[in-house]
Amino acid sequence: xxxxxxxARADHQQVKELLAGMGANFIGVQHHCDxxxxxxxxxxxxxxxxxxxxSVDGRSVMTYKGKKLDTVSKTREEFETxxxxxxxxxxxxxxxxxxxxxxxxxxxxxxxxNMTICLDSVGSLGEFIEVEITAESDIEFHSKQIFSFLxxxxxxxxxxxxxxxxxxxxxx
Amino acid sequence: xxxxxxxARADHQQVKELLAGMGANFIGVQHHCDxxxxxxxxxxxxxxxxxxxxSVDGRSVMTYKGKKLDTVSKTREEFETxxxxxxxxxxxxxxxxxxxxxxxxxxxxxxxxNMTICLDSVGSLGEFIEVEITAESDIEFHSKQIFSFLxxxxxxxxxxxxxxxxxxxxxx
Numbered sequence: 001x002x003x004x005x006x007x008a009r010a011d012h013q014q015v016k017e018l019l020a021g022m023g024a025n026f027i028g029v030q031h032h033c034d035x036x037x038x039x040x041x042x043x044x045x046x047x048x049x050x051x052x053x054x055s056v057d058g059r060s061v062m063t064y065k066g067k068k069l070d071t072v073s074k075t076r077e078e079f080e081t082x083x084x085x086x087x088x089x090x091x092x093x094x095x096x097x098x099x100x101x102x103x104x105x106x107x108x109x110x111x112x113x114n115m116t117i118c119l120d121s122v123g124s125l126g127e128f129i130e131v132e133i134t135a136e137s138d139i140e141f142h143s144k145q146i147f148s149f150l151x152x153x154x155x156x157x158x159x160x161x162x163x164x165x166x167x168x169x170x171x172x
Numbered sequence: 173x174x175x176x177x178x179x180a181r182a183d184h185q186q187v188k189e190l191l192a193g194m195g196a197n198f199i200g201v202q203h204h205c206d207x208x209x210x211x212x213x214x215x216x217x218x219x220x221x222x223x224x225x226x227s228v229d230g231r232s233v234m235t236y237k238g239k240k241l242d243t244v245s246k247t248r249e250e251f252e253t254x255x256x257x258x259x260x261x262x263x264x265x266x267x268x269x270x271x272x273x274x275x276x277x278x279x280x281x282x283x284x285x286n287m288t289i290c291l292d293s294v295g296s297l298g299e300f301i302e303v304e305i306t307a308e309s310d311i312e313f314h315s316k317q318i319f320s321f322l323x324x325x326x327x328x329x330x331x332x333x334x335x336x337x338x339x340x341x342x343x344x
Contacts, residue, residue: 039267039268040213041213042268049266051263062260062263077266079259079263079266080263081255081256081259081263082254082256083234083253083254083255084252084254087253088234090236091223091234091251091252091253094221094236095223096211096213096214
């Protein structure tokens, strides 16, 4: 499964007004505590992979993201499974994986057609928008759709950020 | 959490009659398909660890078992979490883990006090009994309890098998 995703900085107040005008559906708010792990046998900072346990309001999900598949969006191969967060962490640590960082954020989620729009407030990093389409293929087609949508929110292709929140947090 | 466990070959018909006489509770029958994985950065055949996804009647559990902690039982550190079996497998393969073998068995489960008794019929390997106690500590105390219980079933300490089903399957 592919996650075709574009991220940019955004003024949430302004974006919410535009989303309301378009008739986008508000889905809900989530509080994420994301723990990222690195591997004992290769450095995910070099391979551009990610392994994460996300805790969302009591539930935990383990996600693997492969390296980015194109040069403009953040499209990656992605697999995820709900887990017992504490035990999944213990399994990873026992296998030699280690924690590389923690990202805490509040995510407001909207749906518009086949797109999921996330307005993320990430600790000291500020406000962001992530627009995602989940698909089996057709990266280019779906990327175009996302950029065309972002354009209506006043966000251009040149505003796209491919740096992960983890990288931004670690750079601070 | 520790899994204090002793395994031996056993005639299931005979053991079941003895368990019935003791008043052990029959819990149920499970059909297991266990896929074992090996790691890209160390060989579990040498480190005596195990990483498994067990599929039981539609549900999947990922389990890590550390190396054996004593010389007579099969006591190990163990962590497990329910997972989406297909996606958990995809995550492990993407991380560089690979399948080392598959073990299929039918397990009849009984409870007797703090002990779980498993009567395993393992493909072409035959019939086995596994007696387990889950505890935070006190390996020696619990091992003694298990061996004393097995003694009543006519199974001596010398009958204890520390070889895993996976190792037996791979040796075939």
